[in-house]
Amino acid sequence: MADRDFLLWPFLETRHRDWAEEVEAWAAANAARLSEGDTDEAVRNLTRAMGEAGLLRMAVPESGRLDVRSLCIARETLARHSGLADFAFAMAGLGTGSVTLFGDPALREAWLPAARAGTSLAAFALSEPEAGSDVAALSTTATRESDGHWRIDGSKTWISNGGIAATYAVFARTGEAPGARGLTAFLVPAGTPGLTIAERIEVSAPHPLATLRFEGVRVPDAHRLGAPGEGFKVAMATLDVFRATVGAAALGFARHALDLTVARASGRQLFGGPLFDQQMTQAAIAESAVDVETSALLVYRAAWLKDSGAPRVSREASMAKLHATEAAQRVADRCVQIHGGHGVVRDHPAEKLYREVRALRVYEGASEVQRIIIARAERARAEEAARCKPTP
Structure with missing residues (x-):
C-alpha cells in the first residue's frame, strides 16, 4: 500500500x-x-x-x-x-x-x-501539426458566416480521446488581434459534418490519440466558449486547473514505482543477502522517496493555491508539473534498474510504468516549456520587487 x-x-x-x-x-x-x-x-x-x-x-x-x-x-x-x-x-x-x-x-x-x-467522452483539441507548445501559432481558422454560424477549417493532432469522443473543445484563429489574442474556443460535436478522423496515433503507452481534420465544419454561435478573441484565455484557464493534476498523475506512478522497488529489493537475494542491504540500493530508494515527497508537496501546494482563489497559478502549477513528471521518470528508471532483466521485459509492471511516465514530460506543456514559464515568472517577480523597493 x-x-x-x-x-x-x-x-x-x-x-x-x-x-x-x-x-x-x-x-x-x-x-x-x-x-x-x-x-x-x-x-x-x-x-x-x-x-x-x-x-x-x-x-x-x-x-x-x-x-x-x-x-x-x-x-x-x-x-x-x-x-x-x-x-x-x-x-x-x-x-x-x-x-x-x-x-x-x-x-x-x-x-x-x-x-x-460517463456515457459521453470529451476531448480538448488545442495542438496542431505546427503548433503545440506555441499556442499563438495556431493556424486552424474559424470564420463567422452571415447566418451566425462559424465555419472551422484546419487540423488538430495529438488529441487524446480523438476518434472516440462525443465532443471536442476546439481552438481556432478568428483574427480579432495578432497572435494569441486572436483565438476563439468552440464546442464541436463529433458528428458535425466536415469533422473527420484523419489518423489514429499509436504511442508507447497505449491511449486513444488522433489527428482531426476540419473542412467547412459549421457550428452555431451558441457553441462558442467565451467571447470572440478569448480563446487563449479559455485555454490557459483550463490548463491552469489541469496542469497540476498531470503532476498528480506522475506522483501516482512514482509511488507505485517506489513500492515495486522496495518490494523487489527486499525480496531479491544477492551475494548472500537481500538486495536491499547493498548501500547503492538504499541510496536509490532514498532518492526515489525524496523525489516522491517533494513532488507531493509541490502538487498539493499548487492545487491548494488554486482552490484558495489565486487568480493565476501558472508558476506554481508549472513547478508541480515539471518536478513531478521529471522525478517520476527518475523513480521509474530506478525501479527498472533494481528489477534487472525483468524490468525490461515487455509488460512487466516496471517496464509498463516506465512507458506510462514518459509521455507526461511532453503533454500539456513539455518540461522545456514549463521551465520557460517558471523563469519568466521569476523575472516578473524580481521586476515587481524592484518597483516596490522604497526609494532611499
Whole structure:
C-alpha cells in the first residue's frame, strides 16, 4: 500500500480525505480489471464505470467550480492502479473543462450531464501539426458566416480521446488581434459534418490519440466558449486547473514505482543477502522517496493555491508539473534498474510504468516549456520587487 500520510497535510480538508478513500476503494476493485483488452473499449468502460460510481462528479461538477485538490487526489490514486484509468478520468475533466468554466448555462446543461454520467467522452483539441507548445501559432481558422454560424477549417493532432469522443473543445484563429489574442474556443460535436478522423496515433503507452481534420465544419454561435478573441484565455484557464493534476498523475506512478522497488529489493537475494542491504540500493530508494515527497508537496501546494482563489497559478502549477513528471521518470528508471532483466521485459509492471511516465514530460506543456514559464515568472517577480523597493 502506498504511503497515505500526505492526506493529513494542512493543504487538505476532511472532505478530501473522504474523497481519497472513495476513489481508492473504487480503484482497487475496478481500475486494473477494466483497463484490460482493446484500448478504446477500455477507456469507454472505465469512463462509464466511473460515471456510474459518481466519481466523475469532481471532473465534471454541477456547480461549475472545479476543486483542483480533489482532481489531484483522484489522478494520483487512479495512476497508482492503472494509467488508463487515470487517463479516462483526466479526459472527462480536461475535455469538458472549457465548457465547465466558460460555457453558457444552456450549453452546460445540454452537454455536461452525459459526460458526468460517463456515457459521453470529451476531448480538448488545442495542438496542431505546427503548433503545440506555441499556442499563438495556431493556424486552424474559424470564420463567422452571415447566418451566425462559424465555419472551422484546419487540423488538430495529438488529441487524446480523438476518434472516440462525443465532443471536442476546439481552438481556432478568428483574427480579432495578432497572435494569441486572436483565438476563439468552440464546442464541436463529433458528428458535425466536415469533422473527420484523419489518423489514429499509436504511442508507447497505449491511449486513444488522433489527428482531426476540419473542412467547412459549421457550428452555431451558441457553441462558442467565451467571447470572440478569448480563446487563449479559455485555454490557459483550463490548463491552469489541469496542469497540476498531470503532476498528480506522475506522483501516482512514482509511488507505485517506489513500492515495486522496495518490494523487489527486499525480496531479491544477492551475494548472500537481500538486495536491499547493498548501500547503492538504499541510496536509490532514498532518492526515489525524496523525489516522491517533494513532488507531493509541490502538487498539493499548487492545487491548494488554486482552490484558495489565486487568480493565476501558472508558476506554481508549472513547478508541480515539471518536478513531478521529471522525478517520476527518475523513480521509474530506478525501479527498472533494481528489477534487472525483468524490468525490461515487455509488460512487466516496471517496464509498463516506465512507458506510462514518459509521455507526461511532453503533454500539456513539455518540461522545456514549463521551465520557460517558471523563469519568466521569476523575472516578473524580481521586476515587481524592484518597483516596490522604497526609494532611499
